[in-house]
Amino acid sequence: MPKITYIEHTGKEHVIEAPNGQTVMEAAVKHAVPGIDADCGGACACATCHVYVDPEWLAKTGEAGSMEQSMLDFANDVEDNSRLSCQIKVSEALDGLIVRLPKSQH
Amino acid sequence: MRPARRGFKHQTAVSTGEINRIIIVGAGQAGGETAQRLRQAGFAGDITLIGEEPCAPYQRPPLSKAYLAGKLEMDRLLLRPPSVYAEEHISFLPSMKAVWIDRATKKVRVEGGRELPYDALVLATGARPRKLPLVGADLDGVRLFRTAADVDAIRPRFVSGAKLVVIGAGYIGLEVAAVARQSGLETTVIETAVRPLARVTSPEVAGFFLDEHTRQGVRFVLGGQPAIIKGQDRVTGVGLADGGELPADIVIAGIGVTPETTLAQHSGLAIDNGIVTDAECRTSDPHIFAIGDCASRPMAHFDGRVCRLESVHNAVEGAKIVAALITGQKPHAVEAPWFWSDQYDLKLQIAGLFQGYDHVVFRGVMADRSFAAFYYKGDKLIAVDAVNRPGEYLGAKMLIQTGRSLPHDVITDETRPMKELVASAR
Ligand SMILES: Cc1cc2nc3c(=O)[nH]c(=O)nc-3n(C[C@H](O)[C@H](O)[C@H](O)COP(=O)(O)OP(=O)(O)OC[C@H]3O[C@@H](n4cnc5c(N)ncnc54)[C@H](O)[C@@H]3O)c2cc1C
Ligand code: FES
Secondary structure, three states, X not given: OOEXXXXXXXXXXXXXXXXXXXXXXXXXXXXXXXXXXXXXXXXXXXXXOEEEEOHHHHHHHOOOOHHHHHHHOOOOOOOOOEEEHHHOEOOHHHOOOEEEOOOOOO | OOXXXXXXXXXXXXXXXXXXXXXXXXXXXXXXXXXXXXXXXXXXXXXEEEOOOOOOOEOOHHHHOOOOOOOOOHHHHEOOOOHHHHHOOEXXXXXXXXXXXXXXXOEEEEOOOOEEEOOEEEEOOOEEEOOOOOEOOOOEOEEEOOOHHHHHHHXXXXXXXXXXXXXXXXXXXXXXXXXXXXXXXXXXXXXXXXXXXXXXXXXHHHHHHHHHHHHOOOEEEEOOOEEEEEEOOEEXXXXXXXXXXXXXXXXXXXXXEEEOOHHHHHOOOOEOOOEEOOOOXXXXXXXXXXXXXXXXXXXXXXXXXXXXXXXXXXHHHHHHHHHHHHHOOOOOOOOOOEEEEEEOOEEEEEEEOOOOOOXXXXXXXXXXXXXXXXXXXXXXXXXXXEEOOHHHHHHHHHHHHOOOOOOHHHXXXXXXXXXXXXXXXX
């Protein structure tokens, strides 16, 4: 299973095995990684699953779709590498992915 | 290893002393989130989560969307994997019904007679779907739509070519109709009101969804009165009051819910369209909280108007409020109510409460299947229905949350991006 590293705002790391086909958000929530609220459960309705994708991985995760981008426009502390983690699907190509979490989701 | 026990002082006007034992009744979205958020906030005492359903807490929204379509497995509906409860020392009791609360001795009795003591009790009993008040409602193939078990029972017959009659054109009914059409079922929706979504949106937005479903091949019987469900053992059709009959292999009823308040009522808690609570989810007994679909509370952004909301936002928010209060953390900053509905390729996102609006203005046009309806009461923006317009939805939500507004002619000005407009609002 692909491994994903989530780095909390405090620097604390969580390395999680994420099943293919699930999303980067789901793997975090199922393992109670603090800092990803994901209130809507992945429906692209809450923008509380914001992450920063490690720049090295940007090519592999691809770009935010237009719905996602419009949601990100209103998130806090948005950067060029911001994504909604419920919109990134886990695959073998993402084995080793590193994402950082914002200070707050609200 | 068991975490060391630490008590938390209850930060309320009425001091309830040390809280070491918390019981949560109802293991749905609100109950499950409460258990999780209590642990996340560092609560180390006993947590008992009692749930009548056989499975761990799960999300209901996908039931009428991806789960019905067969695109999502049950384990992905679960809020957390079932093993988490033991790992976090949450005593989770599935298939168990709480039947009595003894407020004097602070105990909950469960079916079978066992009594469990609590220092704080959280009622998260949700809502029950209204039963069809019709002869034949018990026939095989007739189903309410609330639980994973309801969907599992329908699925084998939910196949291309089958005849489906949906009774009730609320969001759940229309989502089911959308999945049905995409799965090739012959679909008819009966609604007693003259338009769909009558309780939940404006005639304009309802008209848009009516047109969309009609275009997708859904037949509507508006102002229709179902009178009888026909069939021997299995349903064969729905008879209407005007004498008409619709053939059916499956009948799905989505005619609303009633808050589950039986326990609260028996124990003498105040009830008024759900269990009455204050803004911090406290019931008329300071040791008992009520959250989610079963409770009504004053809405911060709507002059304290008391509402009973049926939404994920409301369930999660209740859990956040209670967990913060019990563990003495910074109070949760309440959000403007929000909701969504997925039908075909349309994502409807709603923020605020539209009831009582006197004016609606549109940004974008319906023909493009991408527009937002902004609802005003006087000059005040009170709600948005956004179809494939996430920016308009989040922007309006932010305005409502911060008590700001934009004039009608400004908010509809498509030459200026929503983000810029929101930044300019006062
Ligand atoms: C099909 C469907 C689609 C939906 N779609 C959306 C959507 O798109 N967006 C959105 O925001 N919301 C949606 N909702 C609404 C949302 O799912 C609910 O508001 C939310 O589930 C409420 O959570 P709750 O915990 O209060 O209640 P519930 O999830 O109903 O949980 C209550 C639980 O308590 C149990 N219980 C009750 N009494 C007892 C007792 N005495 N002892 C033990 N257990 C008891 C019940 O069995 C139940 O499991 C949808 C709901 C449904 C049914
Ligand atoms: S989980 Fe809600 S937008 Fe990603």
